[in-house]
Amino acid sequence: xxxxxxxxxxxxxxxxxxxxxxxxxxxxxxxxxxxxxxxxxxxxxxxxxxxxxxxxxxxxxxxxxxxxxxxxxxxxxxxxxxxxxxxxxxxxxxxxxxxxxxxxxxxxxxxxxxxxxxxxxxxxxxxxxxxxxxxxxxxxxxxxxxxxxxxxxxxxxx
Amino acid sequence: xxxxxxxxxxxxxxxxxxxxxxxxxxxxxxxxxxxxxxxxxxxxxxxxxxxxxxxxxxxxxxxxxxxxxxxxxxxxxxxxxxxxxxxxxxxxxxxxxxxxxxxxxxxxxxxxxxxxxxxxxxxxxxxxxxxxxxxxxxxxxxxxxxxxxxxxxxxxxxxxxxxxxxxxxxxxxxxxxxxxxxxxxxxxxxxxxxxxxxxxxxxxxxxxxxxxxxxxxxxxxxxxxxxxxxxxxxxxxxxxxxxxxxxxxxxxxxxxxxxxxxxxxxxxxxxxxxxxxxxxxxxxxxxxxxxxxxxxxxxxxxxxxxxxxxxxxxxxxxxxxxxxxxxxxxxxxxxxxxxxxxxxxxxxxxxxxxxxxxxxxxxxxxxxxx
Numbered sequence: 110x111x112x113x114x115x116x117x118x119x120x121x122x123x124x125x126x127x128x129x130x131x132x133x134x135x136x137x138x139x140x141x142x143x144x145x146x147x148x149x150x151x152x153x154x155x156x157x158x159x160x161x162x163x164x165x166x167x168x169x170x171x172x173x174x175x176x177x178x179x180x181x182x183x184x185x186x187x188x189x190x191x192x193x194x195x196x197x198x199x200x201x202x203x204x205x206x207x208x209x210x211x212x213x214x215x216x217x218x219x220x221x222x223x224x225x226x227x228x229x230x231x232x233x234x235x236x237x238x239x240x241x242x243x244x245x246x247x248x249x250x251x252x253x254x255x256x257x258x259x260x261x262x263x264x265x266x267x
Numbered sequence: 268x269x270x271x272x273x274x275x276x277x278x279x280x281x282x283x284x285x286x287x288x289x290x291x292x293x294x295x296x297x298x299x300x301x302x303x304x305x306x307x308x309x310x311x312x313x314x315x316x317x318x319x320x321x322x323x324x325x326x327x328x329x330x331x332x333x334x335x336x337x338x339x340x341x342x343x344x345x346x347x348x349x350x351x352x353x354x355x356x357x358x359x360x361x362x363x364x365x366x367x368x369x370x371x372x373x374x375x376x377x378x379x380x381x382x383x384x385x386x387x388x389x390x391x392x393x394x395x396x397x398x399x400x401x402x403x404x405x406x407x408x409x410x411x412x413x414x415x416x417x418x419x420x421x422x423x424x425x426x427x428x429x430x431x432x433x434x435x436x437x438x439x440x441x442x443x444x445x446x447x448x449x450x451x452x453x454x455x456x457x458x459x460x461x462x463x464x465x466x467x468x469x470x471x472x473x474x475x476x477x478x479x480x481x482x483x484x485x486x487x488x489x490x491x492x493x494x495x496x497x498x499x500x501x502x503x504x505x506x507x508x509x510x511x512x513x514x515x516x517x518x519x520x521x522x523x524x525x526x527x528x529x530x531x532x533x534x535x536x537x538x539x540x541x542x543x544x545x546x547x548x549x550x551x552x553x554x555x556x557x558x559x560x561x562x563x564x565x566x567x568x569x570x571x572x573x574x575x576x577x578x579x580x581x582x583x584x585x586x587x588x589x590x591x592x593x594x595x596x597x598x599x600x601x602x603x604x605x606x607x608x609x610x611x612x613x614x615x616x617x618x619x620x621x622x623x624x625x626x627x628x629x630x631x632x633x634x635x636x637x
Contacts, residue, residue, distance in 0.1 A: 120296045128291035137431075139441065142298075145291050147457075149299040178587070198288030209285035227282035241550055241620050255278075 119165060120149050126166070126229065127173050133224045134177035136213055138194055144176045151176075167239075170229060174221075174239055211261050219254035222247050301502060342386045342404045343378055346414050346477045347371040347604040351466030356434035366578040368433055369571075371603030379606075382532055385513045389415060391506035395497060397421045398445060402495045402506060408515040408531035411485035412600060414583075417495065419448065420473040427464065427474065433580075437464040437476055446498050450480040453492030453508050457483045459598070461584035479583035479600045481534065486514070518607035520633035528615075528633040530562070530607045535572060537615065539587075539595030546627075550620040555629065557597060557617035565611045572601050610635070 127148050131141035151172055159165040191213045200206040212220050225236045226247075233251070237244040292298060349370040357367045391402045398421045407413035419425060425445070431438035439445055450458040464476035478495070482488030492508030517531035524545040527538040542555050549555075558575040573580050581602045589595040613633035618626040 117296050120299060124291035124295040125286075125289070128295075129286050129289050132289065139446065142292055143447075145295060146298050146302050149295065150303045153299065153303050200288040201284045205281070205284040205287065208281055209289070212282070212285065224282070227278050228286055230279065243625065 116153060119152065122162075123166060123169055124149070127169055130170060130173045130224065130229065131177055133213070133220055134174070134217065136191060144173065147176055148173050166229075167231075167235070170225070170231070171239055208258075211258055214261070215254055215257055219250050219257060222250045223254045226251055342406070342416060343373050343375075343383075343604060345416050345465060345475075346406075346479075347373050347602065350435050350463050350476070351468070352435040358434055364578055366433075366580065368435070369579065369581045369602065370435075371581075371601070373604060377606060378604075382515060385515045387509075387511060387513055389493075389509045391495060391509050393495070393497060393504050393506045395504040396444065396499065397423050398425075398497060400448065400495060400497055400506065402509070405493070405509065405511060406515060406533065407486075407489050407493075407511045407513075408517055408533055409486050410481070410517050410529055410531055410534050410536050410598070411487070411489050412479075412481040412531065412534035412536075412598065413489060413493065413511075414477055414479045414533055414600075415493070415495065416475070416477050417448070418473060418475050422472055424471050425474050427469075435463045435466075437462040437474060444499050446500060447496070448478060449496050449498060450478060451494040451496050451505060452482055452488040453494070453510075454484075454488050456488040456491075458488075459483070459584065459586040459588065461600070463583060479533075481586065481588065481598050481600065483588045485588075485594075485596075518610070519636045520610075520613050521636050522631040522633050526631060526633070528613050530605060530610060530613065532605050532607065533600060535560070535562070535599045535601060535605070535613070537597040539589065539597060542619070543595075546619055548622045550622050554595065555597070555617055555619055557615050559614075559616045560599065561614050562605065562610050563612045563614065564606075565609050567611075570601075570603055570605075572599055 124145060128141050128145045131144040131148075132138060135141050135144065148169060152169070157168065159168065191210050195206050195210050195213075198206065198209070200209065212223060215223070221240060222236050225231045225239060226233060231239065233247045234244050237247045240247070242250075347370075349372075352370065354372075355367055355369045357365050359365055386404050386406050389402045389405045393400050398419060401418045403416045403418065405413060405415040426440035426443035427437050428440035431440075437448065439447070448462050450460045452458060458480050460478055460480035462476055462478045464474050468475040480493075489511065492510045494505040494508050496503050496505040515531050515533070517529040517534070517536075520528040520530060522545075525541055526545050527541040529536045529538070537555070537557065539554055543549050546554075557573070560572040561574070562570050562572065564570065571577075571579055571581060573582060573585070583600040583602060585597065585599045587595065587597055612635075614631070615633070616628070616630040619629045620626055
């Protein structure tokens, strides 16, 4: 496959994952769009050879995390209205939309590992390498993140 | 349907469903190609960018060399004062507490002649879609950092949303066709930048402010020429490149174990390479996260640059630049104009990241080497 065709297919196949991960960090669709462009520009310029789609996928995850952390190392930007943005999305159900909003309301240290593990499908060891914390910490954060989601849900029911 | 919050396949399915409606732009490929092409990089094809209309400002440029006097000396007051927003600005992040940024103060008596003489008149302008951007004065240092004052006008209005960014940052509203005012370099290397607007001098149709920037690859990129770019929803326009003729020098500081910091009047840079040389088995992507950074002046006064504990970030942005493990540097652009010759020490604390995933607390005092 020629390089241009390969690159176009890589963008088409992975753009949503990169955008969703960037949104998880930044919680602003315009910023996430910007980061997504930069990630693929880096891919374009990297000249890297990948062993397969999983290798490419993990590389994109890592670069997306680095882009988000480098560009916005500090909470410089106020969070956009998550609910308002979620309202614009065609979610499968209202419950899925609520879950997205609740996950995005979690602090970064919980929501990022949860999205990397439960949405992107990285193992806890892979998440640990990606966000550079010990695997035990990842597991703790996943547990606490789930607990927070649960308490949010119960709080809303009451 | 009841959402599951316990581990397992159900959680994965729920999470997949939650994200299902969220999509990147359908024209992402075209956007990426346009961005890549416009930054003067490889790849052929026709970038989908707007026609660039540059305006020659020959008369203004004639003032060139003795910029500070010609500009009326307000460059430093515009760039390192309070921008009309008050000295201390606070904001809340998602229930995570109150954050603050304290702007600096400028004492004209403290500005050295050398520093004043380093300000250059850029006189670069671009006009597109009703917007006119004029970049007025520029100051760059030998660390690849810089600041430029500008005026952006549009008779049909400019939509800055004060709810976005840190108070004082110029971030355009979602409904604005203009998305970013940013910096590019002649060699195509990425820039990190922050724009702050001057509240007292800006109106609905005119924004005055300062753009603070640094190059990912350091001073070489700045020397290749600086372009100021208006990024619209579907394309960019850029000024002609401005190649600085003057550079403010930085001063070197070191810890006892050889970690380097460089301080210029407008930036403070921690050298990641020397951190990795001083400590074994550090994770090359991000070997050091700094939580607190301050400088102590010779008269004993302490200037906080960042303090995670107090959630104080007295900077015009910071970034980690360089590639993984190569030429890594942590760059800070303080809100207070610095006088490196009068700094007694730089203090920092943070975490070192090891390859085995363990973190190690790190504390350092940097002293001047000359």
